[in-house]
Amino acid sequence: MKKTATALTLILTALSATAAHAQGFDIVINNGRVMDPETGFDQIANVGINNGFVTEISTDDLEGARVIDATGHVVAPGFIDYHSHAQSEYGHKLYARDGVTTPMDLEVGAYPVADFYEFWEGKAFLNYGTNAAHVGARVAVLDGQEPDGRFIYSPAVGAAMNDGAQFKTKTFDPMDEPAILSAVEAQLKQGALGVAYPIGYYTVVGSPEVMAVTGLAAKYDMPITTHVRYLAQVPPSGFMGITEMMTIARENDVSMLIHHIPSNCLGLTKQCLDLIDSARANGMNVRGEFYPYQYAGTYVDADYNAPGFEERMGIQASDYKLAATGEALTNEEFDRLRTEAPTTDLLMYTMKQEYIDEAFTRPGVIVGSDGMPWIITDDDGNKLGFTATFDTPYGAGNGHARGAGTHARILRMARENDNVTLMQAISKMTYEPAEFLEDHVPAMRIRGRLQEGSAADITIFDPENVTDNSTPTIGENSLPSTGIPYVIVNGQVVVDDSVVQNIPAGVPIRGSIIE
Numbered sequence: 001m002k003k004t005a006t007a008l009t010l011i012l013t014a015l016s017a018t019a020a021h022a023q024g025f026d027i028v029i030n031n032g033r034v035m036d037p038e039t040g041f042d043q044i045a046n047v048g049i050n051n052g053f054v055t056e057i058s059t060d061d062l063e064g065a066r067v068i069d070a071t072g073h074v075v076a077p078g079f080i081d082y083h084s085h086a087q088s089e090y091g092h093k094l095y096a097r098d099g100v101t102t103p104m105d106l107e108v109g110a111y112p113v114a115d116f117y118e119f120w121e122g123k124a125f126l127n128y129g130t131n132a133a134h135v136g137a138r139v140a141v142l143d144g145q146e147p148d149g150r151f152i153y154s155p156a157v158g159a160a161m162n163d164g165a166q167f168k169t170k171t172f173d174p175m176d177e178p179a180i181l182s183a184v185e186a187q188l189k190q191g192a193l194g195v196a197y198p199i200g201y202y203t204v205v206g207s208p209e210v211m212a213v214t215g216l217a218a219k220y221d222m223p224i225t226t227h228v229r230y231l232a233q234v235p236p237s238g239f240m241g242i243t244e245m246m247t248i249a250r251e252n253d254v255s256m257l258i259h260h261i262p263s264n265c266l267g268l269t270k271q272c273l274d275l276i277d278s279a280r281a282n283g284m285n286v287r288g289e290f291y292p293y294q295y296a297g298t299y300v301d302a303d304y305n306a307p308g309f310e311e312r313m314g315i316q317a318s319d320y321k322l323a324a325t326g327e328a329l330t331n332e333e334f335d336r337l338r339t340e341a342p343t344t345d346l347l348m349y350t351m352k353q354e355y356i357d358e359a360f361t362r363p364g365v366i367v368g369s370d371g372m373p374w375i376i377t378d379d380d381g382n383k384l385g386f387t388a389t390f391d392t393p394y395g396a397g398n399g400h401a402r403g404a405g406t407h408a409r410i411l412r413m414a415r416e417n418d419n420v421t422l423m424q425a426i427s428k429m430t431y432e433p434a435e436f437l438e439d440h441v442p443a444m445r446i447r448g449r450l451q452e453g454s455a456a457d458i459t460i461f462d463p464e465n466v467t468d469n470s471t472p473t474i475g476e477n478s479l480p481s482t483g484i485p486y487v488i489v490n491g492q493v494v495v496d497d498s499v500v501q502n503i504p505a506g507v508p509i510r511g512s513i514i515e
Contacts (some may be wrong), residue, residue, distance in 0.1 A: 037430055090390060
């Protein structure tokens with residue numbers, strides 16, 4: 001009898017263990033094509049998720065509290081976007097529909113950095129992070145304006161954009177350097193991920209200042225990112241801007257991300273990418289970036305839009321359109337806006353498809369949307385500002401379509417372009433961005449890949465039908481992508497059957513906080 005009881009106990013224990021294993025996952029994704037760009041893993045498999053992490057990838061049957069059938073779909077790491085200015089719930093909602101799990105503003109950054117993280121704490125449904133804004137420090141020090149944490153939305157920025165603003169007109173003065181260095185260092189101590197230099201918008205800044213501030217990035221073992229000087233294909237050109245920042249990064253031995261190469265280099269895109277390839281071959285951690293659209297977002301008073309833009313960029317006034325209405329500019333209207341409304345948002349058609357294809361097919365070049373803040377207008381087309389909320393309807397936001405459709409567009413391009421495999425396209429949006437930052441930011445070591453032990457940031461898409469739907473047309477440039485029915489952030493389903501869930505699933509991606 002004792003023997004029988006012991007045997008029965010063993011049987012019951014085994015059955016219990018089997019049941020526990022069967023029900024042992026918070027979420028199971030079954031029957032999907034699991035793709036991991038770091039290892040090259042690419043096969044039909046099942047994924048088990050527990051406590052926000054991937055805990056099993058297997059061909060064994062898995063069961064859990066929530067089961068998603070991914071038959072006919074790709075199961076990929078969540079997309080990482082280092083170039084997001086659309087830092088609002090509405091902007092993040094569109095990113096979620098586009099498969100993005102981690103949209104961060106590394107091009108402009110935030111000032112103060114602590115305010116940025118405080119803004120998103122407890123309410124972000126996507127992961128969030130930012131750089132220290134060098135331009136924010138200049139606005140604060142030179143113009144006496146204190147931006148709020150989401151720098152690009154700040155009323156102080158609008159005030160500082162006025163003609164004569166010191167941050168963009170004052171030439172290099174060594175006397176300014178100590179205060180600017182102090183302001184940037186304070187942001188790095190608040191957990192910034194690096195230093196952002198969008199100096200294409202304030203080309204007056206002196207190279208010695210940028211060199212000195214980059215010394216702070218080296219001191220705290222952080223990278224720099226840059227929108228380089230000179231949007232031009234004739235001297236002074238985007239190529240020259242890249243060589244300047246390459247020198248500064250090399251002299252300080254820091255990693256560097258160069259944003260939207262085709263946008264700055266135009267007809268010199270190949271030569272700019274060759275320069276980056278050469279630096280990488282010589283051991284420098286530098287990445288180029290691109291977005292897959294032939295038009296860019298800008299504003300009237302940007303340095304590169306000054307008279308003479310025709311020769312610099314090979315375009316005309318009619319190649320600019322008002323972001324809020326879609327109306328093309330004339331020379332007369334451009335001149336009027338320079339005087340009366342210099343901060344007016346524009347779209348400008350500067351890039352040829354061949355520039356984009358050069359970046360898309362080039363190994364080591366990552367995707368960054370450069371998604372801009374969404375403008376809300378009234379029925380008469382009057383700008384109400386950046387007032388979109390989570391509940392703002394799709395299509396109501398006006399701006400650049402890349403903030404809604406970049407990543408689905410990349411997947412569609414991979415489907416249509418034999419020169420780029422699906423794995424390569426996924427890698428440009430996941431593993432390669434994570435790899436750039438992971439030596440500096442530990443949270444990125446478990447993102448950008450789909451492996452046991454990685455964070456459960458996962459994007460599930462239909463490779464045959466995924467597409468962008470946003471267009472330059474007003475009312476259509478904030479339409480969501482389709483063919484991405486599920487997005488998981490830290491083990492929580494944030495896009496569920498193509499519906500975004502407003503749940504606090506996101507976590508801060510942040511550097512060390514130093515008291």
